[in-house]
Amino acid sequence: MDLVIKVATPDKQRGACVVVGVFESKKMTDAAKDLDNLSEGYIKSIISQGDMEGKANTALLLHKVPNVLCKRVLLVGLGKEQEFKDSAFINAVQAAFRALQNTGTTDCAFYLTDISVHERDIAWKVTQLARLSVDCSYRFDMLKSKPDEGNNALRKITICIRDRIDMTIGEEALKQGAAIAHGMSLTKDLGNLAPNICTPTYLADKAKELAKTYKFKATILDKKDMEKQGMGALLAVARGSHQPAKLIVLEYQGKGRKEKPIVLVGKGVTFDTGGISLKPAAEMDEMKYDMSGAASVLGTMKAIGEMNLPINVVAIIPATENMPGGSATKPGDVVTSMSGQTIEILNTDAEGRLILCDALTYAERYEPKAVIDIATLTGACVIALGNVATGLMSNDETLSQELLKAGEEAADRVWQLPLWNEYQDLLKSNFADMANIGGRAGGTITAACFLSRFTKKYQWAHLDIAGTAWKSGKEKGSTGRPVPLLTQFLMSQANMSK
Structure with missing residues (x-):
């Protein structure tokens, strides 16, 4: 997708389509x-006849307008104009792309950034339009013998603004939106790949490719190596699999060596059967997600690499399968984590926290400014928040507020849940x-309580993306979340440290 921004009025715009x-x-x-003035009232006549009433999520394509x-x-x-906020803007852009699918439109000029959006500036509108342009055109057909028929022919998007004063801001916002979208596309590709392809080794190889591309x-x-580090919890999850486990570390230095990094820790269970505590067969294929x-985390690293963001970031990914087997x-098994703390494994399907706890201990060596772990950790989070908001728990309120703010800015929202000491008692052994595990009650919170026992030496936040990372049903696939949230957070941190 070729993305361009320019100052232009719609009456002088040439091409396949104008929105x-x-x-x-x-x-x-x-x-x-x-355009209506140019067409001598033609568009107004179409609207007055009721063909387009302006309702949300609707679109009407006109040909050969005079x-x-x-x-x-x-x-x-x-x-409704008085209710036109950020979600309405995003819905309008998505409706436009739906209408353009399976048409012969090869290029399109958008005139939506001059519409007033409540509490959003021109940079936000351009960023979202750029991100959605790539996101809405995403297709995953690399595993099919033939690409899907009727793929969108759209190849170029022009984002049009009216004021040349906004051009510098717009160009930077376009770059950021495109970088976020490309990071999301990588995240989607990895999530959508079949689990016999996207193994821990595959993730490690993909990380090496990113390292080579972005230095x-x-x-x-x-x-x-992990045995030498004493990562008994991570290796306990990997024992039933023939695929070798990996601990993947990427270090991005966009600022001086003295600057403390932000560490992102991403759960990398490339397929989760539940282990001996086997999951039900129905929809188990979705455990590739x-x-x-x-x-x-890899998508976010790609995004900040494209932007050359002035910040230091370390990505840590514990990667393994969780399989049943003789080994x-x-x-009932008891294992010793890298921190030296012992863990009674009551349920082998609560494996994500086991691999994360060793990765969180490993993060200490970087003396981080903050650590954020991202994981499809609990079905309880889906019950609590559905597929709209990511669950957030943290041992630092300032960090929580920064993530909440970043989520609002990126339209990739999170919702904070408590992390009170009273919940810790449920983990007694x-x-x-x-x-x-701590039982069914408060499952999302007790999972975070478990992780909090390995994060006492730094500011830490936990993001439970079980409900937001992928869609089920007819539109089954990775969503690319929370790349927008994480990238926006890092952008804000970079701006704060200037």
């Missing part, structure tokens, strides 16, 4: 009015320092 908006009151935006230089005009419904430092620890935390860890 303008109409509010639910049949009120045209300024860009739509310009005197308009573009071959097509796409009218997009914006909904990261890559370190890959294998079983012997249990590495979505790892995928989102697999059993319920008669035979070890702690159990790896």
Whole structure:
């Protein structure tokens, strides 16, 4: 997808299609009015006849509009003007791309950035438009013998603004939006790959490719290395698999060596059967997405690499399969983590926290400014928050607020849950320092409580993306979240440290 931004008025725009908006009151935006004046009231007559009422999530494609230089005009419904906020803007852009799918449109000019969006500036609108341009055109057909028929022919998007003063801001926002979208595409590709392809070794190789492209430092620890580090919890999960476990580390230095890094830790269970505590067969194929935390970390690293963000970031990805077998860890086993704390494994399907706890201990060596782990950790989070918001728990309120703010800015929202000491009692074990589960009640919180026992030496936040990392059903696939959230957070941190 070729993304361009320029200063231009719709009446002089040439090409395959121009996109303008109409509010639910049949009120045209300024860009739509310009085209209507050029067409001597043709567009207004179409609207007045009721073909386009301006309702949200609707669109009407017009051909050969009189005197308009573009071959097509796409009218997009914006909904009620007084309710036109960030989600409505995003919905309008998505509706436009849905309408353009399976048409012959090869290029399109968007005139939506001049529409007022509540508490959003021109940079936000350009960033979102750029991100959505790539995101909405994403297809995953690399494993098919023939690509899907009817793929969108759209190859070029022009984001049009009216004021040359906004051009510098717009160009930077376009770059950022494209970088976020490319990071999301990588995250989606990794999540959507079949689990016999996307193994821990595959993730390690992909990390090496990123390191070569963006000049990261890559370190890959294998079983012997992890044994030397005392990573008994991570290796306990890997015992039942024939695929070798990996601890993947990428170091990005966008600032001086004295600057403390932010560490991102991504859960990389490339397939989760549940182990001996076997999952039900129905929809088990979706457990290939249990590495979505790892995928989102790699996608975020790609995004900040493209942007050359002035910040230091370390990515740590514990990667393994969780399989049953004669050598697999059993319920009741006790293992020793890298921190020296012992864990009674009551349920082998609570494996994500086991691999994360050793990675979180490993993060201490970087003396981090903050550590954020990202994991498809608990089904309880899906029950609590559905597929809309990512769960957030933290041992530092300032860090929590920064992530909440970044989520709002990126339209990739999180919701904070408590991390109170009263929940810690649910992890008590008669035979070890702690159990790896705390029962059904408060499952998302007790999982975070478990991780908090390995994060006492730094500021830490936990993101449970079990409900937001992928979609089920007819549109099954990776969402690319929370790459926008993580990238926005890092962008904000980079700006704060200037």
